[in-house]
Amino acid sequence: MSERKVIDARGSFCPGPLMELIAALKLMQVGDEVEILSTDQGTAKDVPEWAAKVGHETVDSGEKDDHWFVVVRKAK
Amino acid sequence: MTTPPLYIILSSLDRDKMQLASMIASVGAVSDRAVHIFVSMGAIKAFDKTLSGNERYGDSPMNAVFCERNAPDPIEMFTQGKMLGDMTLWACSMVLDVLEWGEDRLVEGLFDGQMGLTKFLSDAESGQLLTF
Numbered sequence: 040m041s042e043r044k045v046i047d048a049r050g051s052f053c054p055g056p057l058m059e060l061i062a063a064l065k066l067m068q069v070g071d072e073v074e075i076l077s078t079d080q081g082t083a084k085d086v087p088e089w090a091a092k093v094g095h096e097t098v099d100s101g102e103k104d105d106h107w108f109v110v111v112r113k114a115k
Numbered sequence: 116m117t118t119p120p121l122y123i124i125l126s127s128l129d130r131d132k133m134q135l136a137s138m139i140a141s142v143g144a145v146s147d148r149a150v151h152i153f154v155s156m157g158a159i160k161a162f163d164k165t166l167s168g169n170e171r172y173g174d175s176p177m178n179a180v181f182c183e184r185n186a187p188d189p190i191e192m193f194t195q196g197k198m199l200g201d202m203t204l205w206a207c208s209m210v211l212d213v214l215e216w217g218e219d220r221l222v223e224g225l226f227d228g229q230m231g232l233t234k235f236l237s238d239a240e241s242g243q244l245l246t247f
């Protein structure tokens with residue numbers, strides 16, 4: 040059964056949220072998902088761009104209250 | 116198509132340049148792209164293991180605000196990029212020679228060794244070269 044992990048990277052400057060996401064994905068199984076929360080607006084575009092480049096899947100993204108969120112599914 | 120490697124020559128101790136170089140290097144290395152860094156001139160002093168935190172870096176237009184806001188430390192970003200991605204760091208053999216430093220003077224676990232400029236430039240012909 041796949042797992043979803045939430046990483047609260049609010050307050051972390053670029054590229055901190057991306058690096059935290061990558062560190063978490065490395066420890067997860069294919070099919071698992073990571074949701075990253077960030078107050079860095081760049082994360083909302085950087086993370087989907089990174090995921091597409093390296094072959095993972097962005098399953099959701101958007102803005103919620105005072106932060107942005109992106110959900111990435113590990114695909115390989 | 117494989118992304119060509121990214122080669123970075125770090126020569127300035129300026130915090131702004133060190134900050135941007137470490138961001139580009141770490142993000143590049145975790146994006147299926149090999150990153151190779153040649154550390155020379157004053158930049159080598161930022162990797163002196165006897166220093167810590169913000170005392171490593173030279174002043175720059177953004178230095179004060181980076182310190183005040185606890186911006187990510189460049190050395191930690193290089194370390195993170197190396198741990199999570201495909202990155203090598205090489206210390207300029209000429210600068211170590213002039214400073215009379217051994218590799219043991221540098222931050223532990225970060226460098227892959229010493230290299231001469233000629234070899235690095237030759238390798239860099241296969242990719243994109245940035246200098247800071």
